[in-house]
């Protein structure tokens with residue numbers, strides 16, 4: 383059994399309001415390339431961060447299901463700018479793109495050249511991942527999923543040096559997350575936990591994390607959806623559930639729900655969490671003959 387997670391994790395409500403000093407302490411000073419999207423910027427989260435960072439360039443063009451051409455374009459800028467740090471601020475699309483851009487910062491060519499496991503020669507630039515949704519888990523995994531829009535295919539680009547150096551997780555970023563995104567990304571987190579728990583590479587360590595994650599998500603997703611601003615316990619619960627689910631599937635795996643939803647997402651540009659939520663019951667039914675003992679443990683855990 384093996385468990386590998388080199389990412390430092392800071393989980394605290396309000397920690398982003400002192401992100402500048404935390405980054406200086408944890409990573410050091412230096413030129414920063416900030417990867418984000420227009421939705422995060424419109425919510426004001428980027429401004430808060432920019433006010434605290436002295437030397438930063440912003441790239442805000444990441445789209446849902448991030449495209450190879452966007453990552454390549456940002457990679458060119460990074461090679462020119464030569465920053466010391468890539469800062470990803472956003473949902474899974476942004477964090478995955480930030481990891482891929484960090485790879486292009488130290489390696490030649492285009493991102494499609496690096497499809498697969500450790501196809502790069504040089505370690506990527508260090509990445510700090512700041513999730514702004516409660517679903518991705520990308521802040522604690524080694525993989526970047528990038529859509530090749532010509533091939534209509536989602537490429538997995540991964541390697542042991544692709545873990546973010548630091549995950550800065552602040553549940554208060556969810557204060558401005560619309561309820562439909564709380565639901566969609568929260569369901570993604572739940573699917574991460576269910577799949578990490580039921581796929582073949584699961585271990586007692588990843589099971590422990592998956593169980594705690596499912597407990598947190600079941601207790602907090604509905605109240606978080608109903609009142610993300612007023613219910614701090616639910617806000618912190620769903621954010622922690624998402625993080626811990628990422629720690630679990632990062633060392634176990636995801637399964638058929640993710641395989642199908644990544645294919646469907648690449649073909650029709652469907653939000654990842656929604657595709658997962660629609661597919662989960664069908665995959666559970668299909669897997670029942672093989673996974674019944676694990677499903678029974680989930681049912682007991684959730685008092686069903």
Ligand SMILES: [Fe+2]
Pocket residue numbers: 518570574640654
């Ligand atoms: Fe996912």
